[in-house]
Amino acid sequence: MLPDLPTPTVLVDRARLRANLRRMQAAADAHGVELRPHIKTHKCVAVAREQLALGARGLTCAKLGEAEAMLPSGVRALFVAHSLGDPLHAPRLAALADQVDDLRVGLTSEAHFEVLERLAQRTGRRLRVMLAVDTGLGREGARDDASAQRLAARAAASRQLELLGLYTHEGFFYGVPAAERPARLAAMLDRLAALRDRIDPALALWPGCSVSAEQATALSAGRIQAVRPGAYPFGDLYLSQVTQAMRPTDQAVHVLTTVVDRPEPGLALIDAGSKTLSPDRTPEGVHAVPADGRDFAVVRLNEEHGYIRGPATDDLRIGERILLVPAHVCPVFNLTDTVVATEEGRAIDCWRIEGRGKAQ
Numbered sequence: 001m002l003p004d005l006p007t008p009t010v011l012v013d014r015a016r017l018r019a020n021l022r023r024m025q026a027a028a029d030a031h032g033v034e035l036r037p038h039i040k041t042h043k044c045v046a047v048a049r050e051q052l053a054l055g056a057r058g059l060t061c062a063k064l065g066e067a068e069a070m071l072p073s074g075v076r077a078l079f080v081a082h083s084l085g086d087p088l089h090a091p092r093l094a095a096l097a098d099q100v101d102d103l104r105v106g107l108t109s110e111a112h113f114e115v116l117e118r119l120a121q122r123t124g125r126r127l128r129v130m131l132a133v134d135t136g137l138g139r140e141g142a143r144d145d146a147s148a149q150r151l152a153a154r155a156a157a158s159r160q161l162e163l164l165g166l167y168t169h170e171g172f173f174y175g176v177p178a179a180e181r182p183a184r185l186a187a188m189l190d191r192l193a194a195l196r197d198r199i200d201p202a203l204a205l206w207p208g209c210s211v212s213a214e215q216a217t218a219l220s221a222g223r224i225q226a227v228r229p230g231a232y233p234f235g236d237l238y239l240s241q242v243t244q245a246m247r248p249t250d251q252a253v254h255v256l257t258t259v260v261d262r263p264e265p266g267l268a269l270i271d272a273g274s275k276t277l278s279p280d281r282t283p284e285g286v287h288a289v290p291a292d293g294r295d296f297a298v299v300r301l302n303e304e305h306g307y308i309r310g311p312a313t314d315d316l317r318i319g320e321r322i323l324l325v326p327a328h329v330c331p332v333f334n335l336t337d338t339v340v341a342t343e344e345g346r347a348i349d350c351w352r353i354e355g356r357g358k359a360q
Helices: 014-030 045-054 064-073 087-099 110-123 145-157 171-175 178-199 213-219 237-242 329-334
Strands: 009-013 059-061 077-080 102-107 127-132 161-167 204-206 253-264 267-270 288-290 297-301 306-309 321-326 338-343 346-352
Touching: 009 014, 014 045, 014 213, 014 338, 045 059, 045 064, 045 346, 059 064, 064 077, 064 087, 087 102, 087 110, 102 110, 102 161, 110 127, 110 145, 110 161, 127 145, 145 161, 145 178, 161 178, 171 178, 178 204, 178 213, 237 321, 253 329
Parallel strands: 009 338, 059 077, 077 102, 102 127, 127 161, 161 204
Antiparallel strands: 009 253, 253 267, 253 321, 267 306, 288 297, 288 321, 297 306, 338 346
């Protein structure tokens, strides 16, 4: 199994990646919705270029560093979906705005409003903003419609900010059963569209979550203008098993690891620990499972070791190589400098993760 590659190594199945990219783009195109994918998952210029080539209208980023790292992709529209407020961000924001046609930032609460206005003043320009609305995650965003309307009115009257739309991250859908998702999503979109129309029907509406993005385009009926999914190029256990938003056969990322010890019956140690695999776990407490379906799982991590347990564990031998599906793909990419692109089981390219560690 790719014997010339050292382990642990993150692998990307290029055919599956491209199929996932095409499927999401086709869903958006079919319903007249723009795709503005979140790059916090892949953080990779090579993947961003493919998204843009297929028709993505821009990219979403979590931090300024990620946005800066994506400039070589040729992107012309960027949305930094975060609560920016550090005065030190001002020169970087100004420089970023000079290098794209459309730069937008998040306005995330009434408390954030004055901070963002001061930041805009320091940039010497009017900042284009998207207003965050909390729809159930309990993170950033106006907590109720009245608060959203007050904040929108302040933004519309501001000389430093230009309000262009509303956005939300409906990440709570990771915990909504698949059967309940369409009705819950329809209700959320009804609420957001009605709120937007009360504020200003000309404003854009941009929800964003890989669990709900395809369904959101189908339910749009012209009400939403863009979706911003992040993990859809690759999938992980949360998308394929927990939420069933993707099929296991869509899984495009695997971690190649080696069994390094069998210290006792029922336990195998691998060379992929918390510096390779995400510490995030499924509700069953699993960090990763084998791609070939054998009955064992990674159930514990140290920095350099993963602990494998399960009925098939005693069949493993020291030196054996295993392909693992991670529970949560986003941290995996932030933990590696490069990934290896594969095709039909062969390594064909090595991609840099330019946005790795860009937390500022």
